[in-house]
Amino acid sequence: MSMPAHTVAVLTGDLIGSTASGETATDEAMASLHKTTVEIAKWRGVSPPLRFFDRYRGDGWQILLTHPAYALRATLVLAATLASTAELPRTRIGIGIGPADIPDNKDFAASTGAAFIASGHALDTLPRARVFAIEGEHVTSLHRAILALAEELSGRWTPEQAEATALYLSPRQPTLAAIAERLGISTQAVSYRIRGAGARALRDAATWWEQDAEDRAP
Template sequence: MTGDTSIVAVLSGDLIGSSEAPPKETSIAINRILATTAKIETWDGNGPTYFTRMRGDGWQIVISNPTYALRAALKVFANQISAKESGYLQTRIAIGLGTMNGFDGADLSSASGSAFEASGRTLDAMTRSDRFAIAGSGVSPLHQAVVELTEEQIGRWTPEQAEAAAYYLSPSDPTLKDIAGELGISTQAVHSRIRGAGAQALRNVVEHWEDTPC
């Protein structure tokens, strides 16, 4: 998905089941998303990436390079699913593509623009069972269909599959051997997790997504 450099991607989300979870678990889950944001910022071709916690269990991320929108959403979701410590809370993610106006400091609460409007409205319209949605500048029914199919696939992930997929879907295209070294398991075990997660197909999807004009 290529496009105007003035367009950004805004990911808005909230944690699922946080009202029944201790406040500590909500904070752990939010901090995990913050850590994922820092990793996304290091991706080649990406610019500054901003994160803000919103409305208690809500959060927003601005990704300067909008081509990474779907890949970043997958990274955030996978890292939440794979959490083994306390604070295992899944999240919904609404992707908004559009413009961003200036804001004060790193706090996105003062930010505005069509990307924020699209992302916020889309999150508000999502049901409790929804995980991914997209709206905004250049988004077509085909993009929405891809997101729906992606959502269907990730809904089947186990924590172990999500953990492997989080590495596998990085833009550096790590090998199974690379991932095995990171996770301390065999390449055969990594292959089994990647296959179970459908991560090879998802890698192809995000690569084509990033090459397609939006």
């Protein structure tokens, strides 16, 4: 038996340069990603089964979002999580949108469906110079364009900018003052980091992406 297929987002990733980074940094990167998925699971509209496939192919990982509209936001937050620590390897991410068949026991390894296939294919065919890709149901050239621009901005983050951006991109839309308190720095310093990261534009892009997904939903 399996749960009925419904549209989800599957994010499949692998760490960049994990061999050169070493086993300790790779383990820390995986732990950091896992911790972030726990926070993503608390976002409004996300419910089980969200899973973190903690390891495959040595440095690979995978999560499933039951609320596929969050695909862009989750991708950026996961990327920011790793970029916030200079010693950790960054990650490539293939996003797949579509139906998924999940066994009743929620065994991720036994799950199937178009979202998993699209996500794996997006990652496997990603050009060497790129880090984000998307394929699947209702994916358009505009989605790919937004993702390409998001990739360009995220590739320029300093660790400090990435740390602030990971918090700023929460769908709860925390204030700069709240982020400043969390990081133990001034509100002005947070503002500089957010501006330098292009995080305001990224948050707007994620919000409009989600609105488009909601508009398309049956």
